[in-house]
Amino acid sequence: MSVGADEPRVVAEGVSKWFGPLVAVSDVSFDIGPGVTALLGPNGVGKSTMLRMLCGLARPSKGTVRLLGRDPRADAGVSRLVGLMPQQESVFESLTAREFVRLTAVLHGLPDADAAASGALERMGLDPSDTRRLPTYSKGMRQRVKVAQAIVHEPTVLVLDEPLTGLDPRQRADMITLFQGLGAEGRCVIVSSHVLGEVERLGSRILVMSQGRLAAAGDFRELRALMDDRPMRVRVRSDRPRQLAGALLERGLAVGARVDGDELLELDTTDARNLSRALAPVARERDARLYEVLALDADLEGVFRYLVER
Amino acid sequence: MSTIASTARPRTTASLLALTRLLLRSQVTLARLLGIAGLGALSVLLGLFSRGDENPADAAAEVIATYGLGILLPLATLWLGTSVIGDLVDDRLLVYLWLKPLSRWVLPAAAIIATFGVVAPLTALPLAATALVAGSSDVALSAFGAATLGALAYTGLFVAAGIWFRRAVWYGLAFVLLWENALAYAAEGSARFTVSEWARSILETAPGVDVEGGARSALAAFIVLPAVAVAGWLVATWRYGRADVD
Numbered sequence: 373m374s375v376g377a378d379e380p381r382v383v384a385e386g387v388s389k390w391f392g393p394l395v396a397v398s399d400v401s402f403d404i405g406p407g408v409t410a411l412l413g414p415n416g417v418g419k420s421t422m423l424r425m426l427c428g429l430a431r432p433s434k435g436t437v438r439l440l441g442r443d444p445r446a447d448a449g450v451s452r453l454v455g456l457m458p459q460q461e462s463v464f465e466s467l468t469a470r471e472f473v474r475l476t477a478v479l480h481g482l483p484d485a486d487a488a489a490s491g492a493l494e495r496m497g498l499d500p501s502d503t504r505r506l507p508t509y510s511k512g513m514r515q516r517v518k519v520a521q522a523i524v525h526e527p528t529v530l531v532l533d534e535p536l537t538g539l540d541p542r543q544r545a546d547m548i549t550l551f552q553g554l555g556a557e558g559r560c561v562i563v564s565s566h567v568l569g570e571v572e573r574l575g576s577r578i579l580v581m582s583q584g585r586l587a588a589a590g591d592f593r594e595l596r597a598l599m600d601d602r603p604m605r606v607r608v609r610s611d612r613p614r615q616l617a618g619a620l621l622e623r624g625l626a627v628g629a630r631v632d633g634d635e636l637l638e639l640d641t642t643d644a645r646n647l648s649r650a651l652a653p654v655a656r657e658r659d660a661r662l663y664e665v666l667a668l669d670a671d672l673e674g675v676f677r678y679l680v681e682r
Numbered sequence: 683m684s685t686i687a688s689t690a691r692p693r694t695t696a697s698l699l700a701l702t703r704l705l706l707r708s709q710v711t712l713a714r715l716l717g718i719a720g721l722g723a724l725s726v727l728l729g730l731f732s733r734g735d736e737n738p739a740d741a742a743a744e745v746i747a748t749y750g751l752g753i754l755l756p757l758a759t760l761w762l763g764t765s766v767i768g769d770l771v772d773d774r775l776l777v778y779l780w781l782k783p784l785s786r787w788v789l790p791a792a793a794i795i796a797t798f799g800v801v802a803p804l805t806a807l808p809l810a811a812t813a814l815v816a817g818s819s820d821v822a823l824s825a826f827g828a829a830t831l832g833a834l835a836y837t838g839l840f841v842a843a844g845i846w847f848r849r850a851v852w853y854g855l856a857f858v859l860l861w862e863n864a865l866a867y868a869a870e871g872s873a874r875f876t877v878s879e880w881a882r883s884i885l886e887t888a889p890g891v892d893v894e895g896g897a898r899s900a901l902a903a904f905i906v907l908p909a910v911a912v913a914g915w916l917v918a919t920w921r922y923g924r925a926d927v928d
Contacts, residue, residue: 424926424927427781428781429777429780429781429927430926430927431926448782448783448785448786450783451781451783454781456777456781458777460774460777462773462774462775463775464704464708464775464778466707467704475700476782478696478697479697479700479701479779479782479783480782480783481693481696481697481783521778
């Protein structure tokens, strides 16, 4: 089977998945073409469930998934074109890395499973002749073995669930380069992550998931700008909070301020970057001492909450 | 790159062998082998005690029917059969096997081959040895046949249970102890729905042997027991194809 270069490889339409009363994924629609696409969201928002449905491992409660135009749940043949690296750490404890990857090659019907397994392991910087069993490997090495088994049959669609977890910075950089290379070859590479910085380095198209829903989709730079411009709340402790609040409101650096007691000041701002630059000069100007400056919702959850609620 | 295509097609036999090897290596641990071999050794020991009986053939057949076919065989098969795929589910390893371009029947078939391949020799040989040490060589062949076909039927049932239920070993234990060995014999005719009844019918083909609960046709048993295994395999395949894989 072949697929045109610009055709969507993966299409989800109105996909929902619930487990009893728990809604894991709610009415998600998107299409993904060739290249790297990141599925970003905090832990527990339904990313893995979504990826499982994309691969056919789980049946959507509602909606449809198409992989290369076929139903991955009903058509076992489509899995010939898919490689999956699951999130779970477990691997076959009785096997070596080579045996594990070779097994995948055999089950995919590759004519020379040994050569394919060796090639995939070498591509991941692992020694195919290593006779140690998988449980003796470090977490980072096991992650790379899992990627090797996902790419051994040269899949058209590669689904990687949190592949960068457990890797050191150099391995992480190598892995990102590999994903970008696979994407540049025209493969559809879907990478899930809960770390904004990782996704930034992938420099890819992003799908943001929050609370089971698709919160945003687009180019990373657009989303980054959106995230930077979102309203933020900043807590400042100072010996002159009222004078500081007046000066910042006057200059338009804060859109709201609450003073609590003799030291505490909470500021609402839509321009966090300029506020952070101006805060110290303004304090000096008003002869105020700054004891603490803390962004109250700068964590990833806050970013996602904003994207969902905007 | 305008198009990317992967055209390799898995060979079913090669895949079946690879999966069987994997399941054997993953599931057949030394502890399990020693446990089953220990249960088998106990049967041989009981056979030794039967030597002094007035009718050693009947005594040996009784040991084989009650302990061998009623306890050893189902428990050994339960131990391996429910875990062969059940452990893959519990350990979240099934994902590596499900997402492959293979017919859904291949993995349950590999599980049955792997389980039967271990359980049959570890149960049929000790039961045949039980008859031999009791001095009833006539019973040995029928004991071997009864255990082999009984193991096949139980394997199909317990592999299916391992795919269907979490903690299938407990359901299986209740099935063996409550149904196969007790409740099925409480009502007239209900014993025909047990594996052990059909296996005992094969045991009764030995000359001069009359064991409790072996009233079925031995010829029918040669059809019924493999049919139970096939039914278990079909149910396992159906369930495997429809299950959400974690």
